[in-house]
Amino acid sequence: MQSGKILRQRYKIIDTLGSGGFGDTYLAQDLDLPKKPKCVVKHLSPKTSDPAVLPIAQKLFDREAEALYELGKDSDQIPKLFAHFQEGTEFYLVQEYIEGQDISKELTRGKKLSESYTIALLKGILSALAVAHKNNIIHRDIKPQNLMRRKSDNKIVLIDFGAVKEINVLTTANQPGKTTLTVAVGTPGYMPSEQAIGKPKLSSDIYAVGMVGIKALTGKDPHNLPTDTKTGNIIWRNEAQVTNHLANILDRMVHEYFPQRYENSTEVLEALGLTTSPQPTPTPTPIPVTKPAKIVLASTSNANISIQKFKTVTVNTRGEIISRSPGQAEVMTENFDNGVTLEMVKIPTGRFLMGSPETETGRENNESPQHYVDVPEFFMGKYPVTQAQWQAIMGNNPSRFKGVRRPVENVSWNNATEYCQKLSQITGKKYSLPSESQWEYACRARTTTPFYFGKTITSELANYRGTFTYADEPKGKYRQETTDVGIFPPNAFGLYDMHGNVWELCADDWHNNYNGAPKDGSAWLDENENRSALRGGSWLYNPNDCRSAIRDFNFRRDKHFDIIGFRVVCDGGRTL
Structure with missing residues (x-):
């Protein structure tokens, strides 16, 4: 979409913020408001012209847009949705512009960050995610690039919910009338196995947040960390200086088998807040005890x-x-x-x-x-x-x-x-x-x-x-x-x-x-x-x-x- 184009005689495109397989994101101005504030326009273009599929895509788009609207009302850590509309076979979302930078700038490769930083980061992400999980909404694409550090208050803002991307999944799956997710939405390294086969759960988001925490502590991208050949679990502790308390929490967050993770973000927040957690966390490293302890x-x-x-x-x-x-x-x-x-x-x-x-x-x-x-x-x-x-x-x-x-x-x-x-x-x-x-x-x-x-x-x-x-x-x-x-x-x-x-x-x-x-x-x-x-x-x-x-x-x-x-x-x- 060219700079200067105006959508609905209101939203003027200024610049391209990003492009991907699911659509494009633009920086725009709202011309209807006196100060012409900046906003974000997301353009989703279903890859089909099948007349049987498009009505289903529209219904799905409306449903997910409504969910994003409610989330933005309930939390200042999720961008507000100002408008959503359809023009022909094209779908658009207009959202609040978050001034700041994503945390990938903080999590640079090879840089190991402190435990206190990591705990604060996890709490910031999870407090935003808690609102979504309370409404039974899965983000599906948590990664450093989708976590914005807002300049005005330093808070973490959770952007780019993956739910609306289901439109393209639906329209490329060649299964008219089928609205269940059958193709993965997410980013390799931050996406657990059940999500990779199209069956995401709330705990799939927990896995992704845990991987962000591990990246902060180790300075390594998730795909560069080895896995246990027997269990499939990530091996990472030897790359970080971390207490057992936080390491145990992270191990449980990123467990390969989803029922063994925390169920939702609130449960992880309780564990991080040093309140009683209902279940223990696995500790893979043996305790070197050679004689009875006092x-x-x-x-x-x-x-x-x-x-x-x-x-x-x-x-x-x-x-x-x-x-x-x-x-x-x-x-x-x-x-x-x-x-x-x-x-x-x-x-x-x-x-x-x-x-x-x-x-x-x-x-x-x-x-x-x-x-x-x-x-x-x-x-x-x-x-x-x-x-x-x-x-x-x-x-x-x-x-x-x-x-x-x-x-x-x-x-x-x-x-x-x-x-x-x-x-x-x-x-x-x-x-x-x-x-x-x-x-x-x-x-x-x-x-x-x-x-x-x-x-x-x-x-x-x-x-x-x-x-x-x-x-x-x-x-x-x-x-x-x-x-x-x-x-x-x-x-x-x-x-x-x-x-x-x-x-x-x-x-x-x-x-x-x-x-x-x-x-x-x-x-x-x-x-x-x-x-x-x-x-x-x-x-x-x-x-x-x-x-x-x-x-x-x-x-x-x-x-x-x-x-x-x-x-x-x-x-x-x-x-x-």
């Missing part, structure tokens, strides 16, 4: 009890999330002197129906008869005991699948009880394996469905043999190994990984059914010390074997398997 004794004073917030999900038989609910839990923390912590969630007193009904798919006879159990208050490990937590107490790591945030496995019942004894001696609290009734009560978290997620599970909610199904859900992933704890949604008590990942050892002697079982929450011990109960299923097992009611057993002495781990319980008081 532990700073925790007490039960209010100073050592935190309130942690999280979100739970409920699914239908097709595995579709039908509701999301906020939750919170009291968490007591034991602090290890090497930075490792053990978080214990307070489980409230309650009564529940233990076992499974005869109508439950996949049930076993050893899950009956159903019976009510009254469980006193106790504290339970937020996650299965991790390899870092095991190594800090025991001074070794027997696990097959190495990872400091993965559950410890290849431990026997005797090994697990020895861990509890040592932890008790160091902390002055009585730690033990949970009873079966404590475990099932804590897992169910007041639900009566086969899983605490509802009527089924999916491989986006738990780690199990996802190529098998339980109800009407589609087949999912079979990862064939353990995963970091806490990357899947918790239950209503704030516990993670109760379904799948590793079978969890219990204190009880094994019994073939519940005839004569205790009804007070205690472990069922009758000197049958050869076998002990397992609960929860593992990465190797089908969904049937990951239900809240599932039971199995293992021999106690010297039986080590990579599918078996454990978590601990205590009453929270000092008893030693």
Whole structure:
């Protein structure tokens, strides 16, 4: 478009700001206003003349323009939309002109910026993005060139939403009437894999923001950073000087598997603000512990009890999330002197129906008869005991699948009880394996469905043999190994990984059914010390074997398997 051209007898083109496969952007003047202020005109020209496609493109354009209009009203970090119109087969947006420069001028190649700068940058981007995510709008093309530093107040302004680019995707896909995105919109290096195949999510934006943060810290463009050949995750920490706190947040933001990222920008802002995050972040670098570490004794004073917030999900038989609910839990923390912590969630007193009904798919006879159990208050490990937590107490790591945030496995019942004894001696609290009734009560978290997620599970909610199904859900992933704890949604008590990942050892002697079982929450011990109960299923097992009611057993002495781990319980008081 030539300089001097006037659109709609109002917007005079001054200069070209940029060109791309999706259209051109121009600097213009609004001739209708007294001071003839500058504005930005975006010209999108669908690459088709198909009369069946153009009406769909127009409808899509109007919809996205309306969304941009609402966003501009709600945030001063998103340019205001002044007008949108169509002339023939050409589409135009008129937006606020942001005086300043994009942050690519700040993120120059080879220049490593400070952690404080990076945190401030991330907060600026995420605060703008939060408005879009609140309205369920995905930006789709976050990169340094689309992040403007406004001259007047130094704020980050988020420009060039990718949603309107869907017009060209639609018109070049040669699929009249199909309005779902099937071609990638985004920039390589900042675009995660699910977006590259045309299935962007809110967490796709989180990936892009994380990559901007990593570029700031490392001075390297994302495509110049190596990836782990096994997981696909970016390897970048060795290129930056950064605390574990921020590095862990960034690792989670850019995780290759989208369910393991933060769900939206608000969750990342909470983590950056040092508020409680509902899920932990993976730490790929091993902790060099060669001997048992000292532990700073925790007490039960209010100073050592935190309130942690999280979100739970409920699914239908097709595995579709039908509701999301906020939750919170009291968490007591034991602090290890090497930075490792053990978080214990307070489980409230309650009564529940233990076992499974005869109508439950996949049930076993050893899950009956159903019976009510009254469980006193106790504290339970937020996650299965991790390899870092095991190594800090025991001074070794027997696990097959190495990872400091993965559950410890290849431990026997005797090994697990020895861990509890040592932890008790160091902390002055009585730690033990949970009873079966404590475990099932804590897992169910007041639900009566086969899983605490509802009527089924999916491989986006738990780690199990996802190529098998339980109800009407589609087949999912079979990862064939353990995963970091806490990357899947918790239950209503704030516990993670109760379904799948590793079978969890219990204190009880094994019994073939519940005839004569205790009804007070205690472990069922009758000197049958050869076998002990397992609960929860593992990465190797089908969904049937990951239900809240599932039971199995293992021999106690010297039986080590990579599918078996454990978590601990205590009453929270000092008893030693």
